[in-house]
Amino acid sequence: MTQSNSYQPLTVDTIAPRLGEINAITDHLGNNPNAWSADEVGDGNLNLVFIVKSPKGAVIVKQALPYVRLVGDSWPLPLKRAFFEYHALTRQMARAPGMVPEIYHFDEVQALIVMQFFAPHVILRNFLIAGKRNETMAHEMGLFAARTLFRGSDLSMDTSTRKADLALFADNAELCDITENLVFSDPYFDAGMNQHNSPQLDSIVARLRGDIDLKVGVQHLKAKFCNNAETMLHGDLHTGSIMVTGDETKVIDPEFVTYGPIGFDVGMMLSNFLMAYFSQPGHEVKSGDRADFQEWILGVVDTVWASFCAEFSQLWRTERTGILYQKTLYEDQGHDLAAEQALGQRLHMIWVDALGFAGVEMHRRILGLAHNADFEDIADEDSRATCEARSLELGRQLVVNAAQFAGMAQVIDLTRVINRGNWT
Amino acid sequence: MTQSNSYQPLTVDTIAPRLGEINAITDHLGNNPNAWSADEVGDGNLNLVFIVKSPKGAVIVKQALPYVRLVGDSWPLPLKRAFFEYHALTRQMARAPGMVPEIYHFDEVQALIVMQFFAPHVILRNFLIAGKRNETMAHEMGLFAARTLFRGSDLSMDTSTRKADLALFADNAELCDITENLVFSDPYFDAGMNQHNSPQLDSIVARLRGDIDLKVGVQHLKAKFCNNAETMLHGDLHTGSIMVTGDETKVIDPEFVTYGPIGFDVGMMLSNFLMAYFSQPGHEVKSGDRADFQEWILGVVDTVWASFCAEFSQLWRTERTGILYQKTLYEDQGHDLAAEQALGQRLHMIWVDALGFAGVEMHRRILGLAHNADFEDIADEDSRATCEARSLELGRQLVVNAAQFAGMAQVIDLTRVINRGNWT
Missing domain, CATH: 3.90.1200.10 (Aminoglycoside phosphotransferase (APH), C-terminal lobe)
Structure with missing residues (x-):
């Protein structure tokens, strides 16, 4: 999978320009990023989580932050946790098919996983x-x-x-x-x-x-x-x-x-x-x-x-x-x-x-x-x-x-x- | 530590020419490899073990073989076990000082450890x-x-x-x-x-x-x-x-x-x-x-x-x-x-x-x-x-x-x- 150059946290405004040319994502959202909309919905303790929607579909974009979200940047936490989540998901998918989100795209440098959006779950x-x-x-x-x-x-x-x-x-x-x-x-x-x-x-x-x-x-x-x-x-x-x-x-x-x-x-x-x-x-x-x-x-x-x-x-x-x-x-x-x-x-x-x-x-x-x-x-x-x-x-x-x-x-x-x- | 090019099992005859210029060894045996003598004493199940002696001292040379010695080359066994033995010895030395052999030289490619000879143990x-x-x-x-x-x-x-x-x-x-x-x-x-x-x-x-x-x-x-x-x-x-x-x-x-x-x-x-x-x-x-x-x-x-x-x-x-x-x-x-x-x-x-x-x-x-x-x-x-x-x-x-x-x-x-x- 393609890797970007240096880590940058996403925002609702940068998701479309930054991810709009990745085929694994446009397969789900279509080729017109201008028609995408993004909401940040992370209610967990650690990460950024976006729902990105288009007329064609929706995906989840999950990105690790370099610190514990619940606490702030006083508590650094390495981005590599996205790497481990990615590898965990691939194994869970094989071991318990159908119960974890399908992965569309993983970018290790951006600590970013684009995956299946479950709705109306x-x-x-x-x-x-x-x-x-x-x-x-x-x-x-x-x-x-x-x-x-x-x-x-x-x-x-x-x-x-x-x-x-x-x-x-x-x-x-x-x-x-x-x-x-x-x-x-x-x-x-x-x-x-x-x-x-x-x-x-x-x-x-x-x-x-x-x-x-x-x-x-x-x-x-x-x-x-x-x-x-x-x-x-x-x-x-x-x-x-x-x-x-x-x-x-x-x-x-x-x-x-x-x-x-x-x-x-x-x-x-x-x-x-x-x-x-x-x-x-x-x-x-x-x-x-x-x-x-x-x-x-x-x-x-x-x-x-x-x-x-x-x-x-x-x-x-x-x-x-x-x-x-x-x-x-x-x-x-x-x-x-x-x-x-x-x-x-x-x-x-x-x-x-x-x-x-x-x-x-x-x-x-x-x-x-x-x-x-x-x-x-x-x-x-x-x-x-x-x-x-x-x-x-x-x-x-x-x-x-x-x-x-x-x-x-x-x-x-x-x-x-x-x-x-x-x-x- | 210096690494050699390709793995070759030692023999009693090749030890002196092959190890005779390694300072960590000549420190113990002296600079005249012609005066060294080697005996193969491995009575274990896996490896070559040599006692190398000179008028100045003695060392143990232990080299892994690419198979199980007890069984023969029908049972391959990776040379990297010497790497693990080396790392185990360094840790044991720190944790239980004085109870394991001192390491003089480790060559990962040759799967070779030169270490302290215990005598008359x-x-x-x-x-x-x-x-x-x-x-x-x-x-x-x-x-x-x-x-x-x-x-x-x-x-x-x-x-x-x-x-x-x-x-x-x-x-x-x-x-x-x-x-x-x-x-x-x-x-x-x-x-x-x-x-x-x-x-x-x-x-x-x-x-x-x-x-x-x-x-x-x-x-x-x-x-x-x-x-x-x-x-x-x-x-x-x-x-x-x-x-x-x-x-x-x-x-x-x-x-x-x-x-x-x-x-x-x-x-x-x-x-x-x-x-x-x-x-x-x-x-x-x-x-x-x-x-x-x-x-x-x-x-x-x-x-x-x-x-x-x-x-x-x-x-x-x-x-x-x-x-x-x-x-x-x-x-x-x-x-x-x-x-x-x-x-x-x-x-x-x-x-x-x-x-x-x-x-x-x-x-x-x-x-x-x-x-x-x-x-x-x-x-x-x-x-x-x-x-x-x-x-x-x-x-x-x-x-x-x-x-x-x-x-x-x-x-x-x-x-x-x-x-x-x-x-x-």
Whole structure:
């Protein structure tokens, strides 16, 4: 693909002149850039995102900025994250076809990806805040997680290719550093960039930050995230990275891609549904009018995990072509049951990891730098603090007690119990 | 360092003309290559190794061959392993000063390292076969393991440097592939390159290869080896990679270097001492004359682990400058005990991993391609089979029961019980 000379951030006014002669883009927007219009819609924390439309079509133009957008140029962040996002997308496209945007154009120097525009899809987080339902999304997200995570691992890949990808993505160190600090460390002490909303949370925050079992458990999870390079992760698989209509589901924004533990993506996803659940009372118009929707979200949690397990098991039985748990050792020796025993134990390990990571994500979204609209959009401070406190309590249970749940039914039961409580 | 033009394997006759003008070498051997003499002493499985002597001194010249020496040119192996050995040695030198050979000269194209000659040191494996003792080695090897493994990890290193090293060593894929196949897979089915010595072992081998719990446990360990990139491993830390005198200890041959779990090096080392223990009856001149020496070896096993734990704990308390278990979160908050709790749990995880890896190593050295002189040098086939069978039995216990030992005393007790048995 063509490369430009020196990095320049785009503006709505320069997009047409700068991109108007690139065939991969004019194929979608037509050859008259004067008829293009661009809107900057980036609501994430890091990048410029434009929707560029013409009478013929529309594309997304995503460009990295040389700093963290949420914070400003006091926090530099390398442009190469676009390179990693591009490589993550190509691999996700191959591993979970149809679920990530098609790439039309990548310019490494401009840190720029031009890709498929999903319409009328909206960000899942906003969809859930609005109390809307999609009956296929939970199943689809289980499939996405299983397919990308299984197929990016030594369970499936040629190992020298996997090692080359491990090395490639290891250079995405600055974005990993954000996760390492903002997710796994800052929330657990009085770090400079932390914020939490309500003085009502002060006592529970103090309790969590004084909780040694929690703080040790979280660091074990951080060690797994940093070291246990099982598969290519999305790395930021929250409800803000998922787009839906009533019956379609797409996954975007994998710039936090890194090799890490399978349970990380799974847990982050589960956690964001659990936070959506806890936030619902804050979005009530009249008392109790989100109760049914809350139960629907718990169904999502259950289905995401069940769908992940079913697809992971299917892939285990049909695509286990990597160097781990080889069929040579099991099925070819008449030991089919060994393969099933190993599968069950691996799913258990993923489960325990996922619950732990889910708990950490629940903490950092309330105590750290980057918050969730699920809670932020709650206008009433008391209501918001109540929702957040419940989420913090479940997070603590999930980290410390991760290995002790009998199954998802018990996690969901505990979630309901905490939601009924009266923490402030 | 200077690079030559095209790879050529050295011979005893070409060493002086080819290396005679390299200052880093003549510094040690003098400027008259005609006075140099070379002996090829490689008794390993992979490389050419020469001792080059002159009236002034002596050096080791180690050169990779483009194939596996043990097998021949039917098994190509890339020359770049010398590059990885060189980089491993520089890091080990910094992390465990004085315990690895000093490097005088590295030539990447020739896959050649000229390094310090240790004399009168002998390979520890031969030393143990001869029934000789060194009263400092066990402690030193615990220190070596703790220092290299702690200081190569996210417990200590700047994480972007660690990630760069992870990426660097990920390219050592072909040597990892040897470990992945020959250690973790081939021994557990009837693979082409396997060999075991005695028909007396056939029944136990059949039993182990039909043991589903064992075969599942081993693949979990393989997954840890392949994915859990905790630290820079030596990667081949058996008694053939250790050189001793009566009171000195050195570590050589890290070409299997890779990022992997801390417990791998520790377990491989423990395992080779346990095999030395089981092999002793085969080296008796009269019945029971190695009994005291066997007990001494069990003391080595105990001391290696205790020394590792003590040094690892010391480094944890004084050099924990990495991104994991940060003092910011613990000591700086008055939670010194959280740091100790985390240390205890990490040592437990390393312990469980190490026992498992030890068990696998005991199997592959008897059932796989690369055997140990400890057993191979036993002339009497019945005696050798008895020693090997005991080792196989302990290996199975260590893999399947790794998480269930109360401590090293119980491992040692089980080892003694198995040694007293009458397996054939």
